[in-house]
Amino acid sequence: MKLIEIPRQTVEGVLSLVGVRVGTEEPHYLSTKVSDRVEIRRYGPRIAAETTVDADEERARNIGFRRLAGYIFGGNHRKESIAMTAPVTQQSGDTIAMTAPVAQARDGERSTIRFYMPSKWTLDTLPEPDNDEVRLTEVPGETVAVLGFTGDRGPRAVQSHTDELLEVLRANGIETTGDAQAWFYDPPWTLPFRRRNEIAVPVRQ
Template sequence: MLKKITDTALQIVEGAGGIVGFRAGTEEPLYVLEELLGDVEIRRYGPRIAAQTAVAGDEEQARSDGFRRLAGYIFGGNRRQTKIAMTAPVAQKSEKIAMTAPVAQSRGAGGESVIRFFMPSKWSLELLPEPDDDRVELVEVPSETYAVLRFSGDRGPDAVAAKTTELLDSLRDSSFAPSGEPVAWFYDPPWTLPFRRRNEVAVPVG
């Protein structure tokens, strides 16, 4: 039943957001813009909570599988059956976990993709319902400063790799040094028209 609800809800969103995606009215993690290095933004983020899952396979398939797995959690695949509130009508009851942006993708220690949904700011780790799927975990993301490069259009592995190289090259002669692994952030679903997409590559800096 949960899978049917999740698939139906995703189909509704696909239909409603086929042109522009689901970003309108979607909460994003707050940050302070500390500096600009050409097209690169230095952003300081506060602590956040995320639901994450590790997925094997190529990057694009892993992103799709991870998205659906995490969507299952916020659509009610949790111990309290708390459901999401989205821009298209979805059956709701009790409390709501709202969709936030971006969806984050990085590499785990074993080479698998780690996909994250950031939770709305009103939730704490103690108050969020426990996932039914043991492949989904809730984690605290500490306060960090990131160098971020925004781009639109293609967000396949080659495009992400090229933009990551561009980002790292931009930091070479600056006072900011990478202090961790790069991550990709995606603000729109894959059916969004390429020129409307907001994509970012980011790397923690010290």
């Protein structure tokens, strides 16, 4: 890594402490407000690296994060380096930066964790993961209702905000078509009141 990148990464790491994200790509979407806290977003197709973990919610998130981080740190067939700071810093060479958010979906006792890939990559150009438990997938375009929140992102907080989102949708006659996901935009060291977290649930278009 070039020496000039060190102070830049230090500054960006400090900024992430207070929830300032520099240079992190987010998937493009169109949005419509439902209430002060809820909006409908329309996303196009995206590419994600994902893994499924059979564990409680927080432990699954940690295990899944490590697996996916292993992939983007070079655990792939081309040994490609992937910038994985928060926010992401592009280094010299052909690198892959993780985008925001990190998504977690729960199905019974299992969680699926996703890192979304930057838009310049396709399934054909991304390196194949070394770990058989990490897979690359194309996420089709979708319409989701989203509620944002800060602070705690443990299981109780996620469930409470999920219930809040579903109640708003029921009150507005909006039909859901799938299970809720938790989306996280900041690293664990970000001050809780500066964290950007979201609950997203697919809805009828």
